[in-house]
Amino acid sequence: MSELQTPLRKTALNGTHRAAKAKMVDFGGWDMPVEYTGLIAEHMAVRTGVGLFDVSHMGDIQLRGPNSLAAVQQLCMNDASKLAVGQAQYSAMLYPNGTFVDDVVVHKLSANDYLIVINAGTREKDVQWVRQVIGGMPGAHVNDFSDYYTQLAIQGPRAMETLQKLTPVDLSAIKNYWFVWGQVCGLHNVMIARTGYTGEDGFEIYIPSDVPTSERVWNEVLAAGAEFGMVPCGLGARNTLRLEAGMALYGHEISDTINVMEAGLGRYAKLDKPEFVGREALVAVEAAGGPKRKLVGLEMIERGIGRDGYPMFTLDGEKIGEITSGSPAPFLKKNIALAYVPVEHSALETELAVEIRGQKVKARIVPTPFYKKPKKST
Amino acid sequence: MAYPANYRYTKEHEWIEVDGAGGTVGITDYAQSSLGDIVFVDLPKVGDKVEAGKIFGSVESVKAVSDLYAPASGTVTAVNEELASAPEKINTDANKTWMLKLDLTSAAEVDGLLSAADYEKFISEETGH
Incomplete structure (x- = not known):
């Protein structure tokens, strides 16, 4: 840079x-x-x-006008028609190949007014993408309210x-x-x-x-x-x-080389919507039997901290993937990570090895989120 | 925090205090501050040999991992066992929280390291302040 x-x-x-x-x-x-x-x-x-x-530093894109819902629906994978005024939803903007432009939160401000909150590192790219996809759409006005x-x-x-x-x-x-x-x-x-x-x-x-x-x-x-x-x-x-909390971060768990199904975010992609950018690619992934690799949660079972970018191996030594985010978990007091591995190695409880500075250290696939907030008793 | 004048320092942010043929090694306040909350320290065993300028272990914070470089050559005579369960002591007082005690191969080797004043100058250049 x-x-x-x-x-x-x-x-x-x-x-x-x-x-x-x-x-x-x-x-x-x-x-x-x-x-x-x-x-x-x-x-x-x-x-x-x-x-x-x-x-x-997060960005804010407003889509306004009589066609604003149609614009949001075209841009984002979740179904914004389900939103009431005053409601928000987790969603994502995708490229035609089903990978991520960005993950976003769509807020319905009024019948013809939506606010899409976007990531900091992708602000310019996102705004350009929105203008490119819906720039010519009548009745959908784009404003960059990030600042x-x-x-x-x-x-x-x-x-x-x-x-x-x-x-x-x-x-x-x-x-x-x-x-x-x-x-x-x-x-x-x-x-x-x-x-x-x-x-x-x-x-x-x-x-x-x-x-x-x-x-x-x-x-x-x-x-x-x-x-x-x-x-x-x-x-x-x-x-x-x-x-x-097992949440994705752009540039780590999600990016323009990772598709929605691989990231395990398929539940937010409403394939029953008639159209949105990336839909056909995701339908094809599903038709082919699902993604070939999957995001999994890992807990280190031997001493060592798996970190971003560290390679993953089977216990037989075959290189199968990489950690996307890894760190000591201060509340859980365990060393945890998220990683992409081939589906055949993604079952819960599977033991894998992380290469940590030249040494193979064992980790186990565990359910995500690693942490769930306690239910309120009231 | 002041850097003790009787210590010598490496550009990799270790300190060594020499007492006769013995040396005590730790990391500097600047190092602990840059790393943030330290959660893990990997150190050699008593009897292991370390070589000046070579990696002898590592220190990990929540955010990052960093190699430890031996300020001088020698044989490990003691390891601060307390750091296995309480590595955060390094954050609390880096100057006094030692990692290793060494039987030095040559106490003169330490003369080539930075003085406290030179080290402070070095880190102020490194941070650009």
Whole structure:
């Protein structure tokens, strides 16, 4: 990437992160905090209390107009016609060959208005793709609203109590993957979505992206969560949290060389929809008896940590795949990984070997998600 | 955090404290800070020989794995067993949390390593601050 002369992009909270002495990294061209006080403490705060993430680097594409639903339906694999106003769904934009442009969350803002939240590292590519696919469609207007919002994720079992202090909206009435507009920290019409990327309950709020507003809300949220042990969290904890929860990350579990069926996300691809980009390729994969390789969860059973890119072998020594994400799991206190392996080696309990710095270390295929949040007793 | 003046440092971020023919080895505060939460340390056994500039083990944080390079040649006389169960001690106090004690082949070998002042200069150049 050294040929890129563009300086790193910054969210409105960049100064706040730097003032807090967060460790900063280049994430998809963004200068983002990877950790504040420590990855494990941040991870544990989200599992047991509450954490705050700046996810303003995520992009937001609005599709508006009488044909906006048709546009979303063409672009995304899930069935947006099933959405009610105020509801969101996990989905993906695909290439014609059934691989990923990006995974997205589609929000139905009103009858003719959809907001598609996209990944940071793929923003430009995604916007270009949307314009390419539906640019000529009458009655479907594309807006890139990526820089309009500071997006904050408040995540953890105490997320609702934290945010409830700052809004008159009854947050308990918002179901998972639904959203409302309401007052937050005195700001009107803030989108409050019960979504996240941590495997915990939580909310994502979309506030104006000017620096004073962003900093004020960030600080007010942290103050509100202080009694629950709230800490600011970086991308390091965001990654280990999503990995424990078995969620895909673009560039790792999903990419333009991996199709939906391989990634195990077929349940979000509605092949009964008459048309969407990538549909025919996925129908062909299914007609051929399913994908040849599959994403599996691994738990290391011998000492060692399998990491991104480490090769996978059968116990007989045949190279069969690669780890896409691997890490110590701070809450589970195990070493876990996701990897693509041929279907014939993908059965649960299968023992495989990970080559860790020249040494073969045993791992076992386990069910995903590795972590499921406990059911509330209430 | 200050880097003890009586230690010598490698460009791979290990420190060594020499006492006569013995040496005590650890990693620097800069190294532990760059790695983040340390979860695993792989060290040689007592009696093993290590060679200056060569890998003698590894240290892993949640995010990354990093090789450990011997600051000097010698025979391992002690290994900090505490690190097997509490590797996070390195994060808490890298200067005092030793990994190995060595019977040095040549104490003079250490003279070629960085002083605390040179090491601080080296890391400030490396981070570009």
